[in-house]
Amino acid sequence: MGDDEIVKEFLVESYENLDRLDRELVGLEKNPQDRDALGSVFRTIHTIKGTCGFLGFNKLEKVAHVGENLLTRLRDLQLSLNPEITTALLSMVDAVRQMLGSIEESGSEGERDDTKLIGTLTRVQQLPEIAAQPEVASAPKPSIAVSTTPPVGDPPLPLSPPQPTTVLKPEIFLAPEQQKEKEGESPRMTEIQAERGAVSPVEPVDPQRVQQSARAQANASDSTIRVDVGLLDKVMNLVGELVLARNQVLQFANRMKDTSFLAASQRLNLITTELQEGVMKTRMQPIGNIWNQFPRTVRDVALGCGKEVGIEMEGKETELDKTIIEAIKDPLTHLVRNSVDHGIELPEDRVKAGKDRSGRLILRAFHEGGQVNIEITDDGAGLNVERIRKKAIERSLITSEQSARLSEREVFNLIFLPGFSTAEKVTNVSGRGVGMDVVKTNVEKIGGTVDVQSALGRGTTVRVKIPLTLAIIPALVVTCGGDRYAIPQVSLLELVRLKADEVAKGIELVHGAPVYRLRGRLLPLVYLDRELKLAPDKRPESERDKAVNIVVLQADERQFGLVVDQINDTEEIVVKPLRKQLKTVKTFAGSSIMGDGKVALILDVLGLAQRASVVTETRDRALAGKVAEAAATAGDKQTFLLFAGPGDSRMAIPLSTLARLEEFPVAQVEMSGSQWVTQYRGRILPLIRLNVVLEERRNKLRALQAPPAADSGPLPVLVLRHDGRSFGLVVEQILDIVEDRADVKSAATRPSVLYSVVIGERVTELLDIPAILRSADLGSNPGALRTGVAAKVAEAAN
């Protein structure tokens, strides 16, 4: 190993240790007796000191050395930690970090003068001591350099006479010259040694314990290795390429009739998917990695503005892609600082308001619907709607007329506008009018959203929603003007297809603006070809598909319908960023290479909505809020998928259980024993026929073994998920999606039905999916596998 490598190793290790130090020191401030933490802090500094002495970094060594001395005294309970000491130690950590940074850049510690810091570190050691008494011989074994002992519970006892000393780890006792001089009058050295002496002289260090802890460390490092991020990125790119190649092979395989080739390509498909998942996992990091610095941040900011703030974290282990972790680090830090600086009140004000002196800052992270939610909640003063309104008008961000029309929630979101700041005082932390808008832009850059909720006097919650990963996303592929476009699945709500004869009736105009009534609410329609100024369709009138395909999308809490020529399929696509020549085109988020090798553009749903002016009005959002409220007060409405069962019966399932709607041509259905199956997205999907399930027992067997009738049309199939497995339910006809309270219930009249219910003023049977699965005996079918599809496809039909 060359010198450079040793230095590099030293840097990496020290950085990691320093991050831990920050956390531990802040933790120690609350619980100064935590000897484990003290021991660990001590060891870290000790290691850094030792290594940099060896590598010849003298300045660094000097600082670490004074720090170590201070820590020695803390660890031996000669001093107890107070904010001043903590601050001194933290600034030592900062200095060490700076020097490491400079070593990384230039190979030397840089020109610096640490006399002041060393002075402070030395001075705090002289402060009147609180717990300087050593423990007597009967006290539990005090920890030694490699301490793993639990915190010492016994209160310190009065000074006992010095005992014979044993030098255990000499370097601990070598106080620097200056310390010796200053301490000349007080026999502190003896005390340290006296405490050491309390341990039986014949057993200086518990060798077993040393070994144990060494083994624990070795184990941790055996099971993990450090990997260069550049290498990981390269592997990631290669897997991306492999996914593309896989897609191409699959398309090719579907055209070939060779079954062995088909089988091989299916294997390739499965392996690629797993490999992709595996590689994605290597890039996942727990969000705790960035949260860990927040206790320190909160402490510094709180101390700086005279507040008391405790920080709590939930869901530290929530994992995110590395690139995203990096991208949200700064926005989150800003939000945390903001909460402490602006959100939480001064202790006196809090007491006046009947709250605890100390404010609470809660960080939560959790997965939800393929996204990661991060919440930053404080129990501070909350946002003042009127003040924000006034401020926004003052800064001419909005007019007073506009302001009057804004809902409370919209007012809150004004704080994300550039040039907005409500801080009365401009501090060095925040309130400079830059920040919240930068937070929003940065989060949106990675496809996330920020939202703020607040209650005056009770606190504020900022919620950040971000995608799990950026590199490979599920997307819906559509065709428009002869080109394909990918729409990220996260923005997709549902698909609606209006048949040719329904178009005239289904699409109405509001003074020229086309809208569609989707379950009773008007959905603004945006025509993709018009928005993108695509060349008009040159096909003759007769060849064109006269049906209208509407992709219902969600953009910034607004819904709109995007009309496209054709809806193809959902696909996992590898996102390739657009180059700078195209950065002005806001309607596209990136590009991807499709299975046939052609490039397709990925639509930026928000950009498109903005271009089409869907997302600027404020009216509908407030309206939507009201509607939602009304719905809430009217009782819990549920959304159901209606379909026709055997014998023209009307049946329904809750929409939430539905993964997709599909139509399979009879030719695609194969028999596996008496089970109907079909190949679906590279997996075997068992098909359950509703008419068989509902058939009376005596006829069941005959019905079960019947192969599909060759002359029947495509089978309408509901792809459902239950217990993590997918299966298809073959029904007679898919009818509609309706929203209903469905509170008029009556008991079921046959098995596999949960109960009868009135939906849309007609009696409808609600299916019992677990019962159907049981009766179809799919309880242990390994062929039923997950599909991971979220889109709900709705064929609107009469």
Added chain:
Amino acid sequence: MEHTSVHTSQFCTFYLDKLLFGVELKGVQEVIRRLEMTKVPLAPAMVSGLINLRGQVVTAVDLRQRLELEPRPADMLSMNVVVRSDDGAVSLLVDEIGDVVEVEEKTFEPPPETLRVSMRAMILGVHKMNDRLLHVLDIEKACQMTDVAEAAAAGR
């Protein structure tokens, strides 16, 4: 200018509207025939589309547009000169590929004062060849959007 510091320099040459252009050979990644291109709606006029270059998505810049020349006749197929820019590979669409030429620095002359202002940054100068002039293009500038194009695109 780098090529003045060496005695000779090599250029990859190509034709645009019968004019001879060249970019420094070391900045050229490869020259390929026409590839299938995906148009980008709403994009600035100089961007012809996106091509799939062995798994990489590369922006194709129509040099005729960029150099404010006559549009390429519909029946003329273009060639791709893939160059390495600061922002990754970019494909420059040209009419026809010429030879790789080696020129001496003494044949170089900066552009005349009468050259259109918008071209000043992009055309570094010309090499006086026996029978014609070789226009030397700045790769970075050629790949960049003009301010006008940028403003127009942003305003759309």
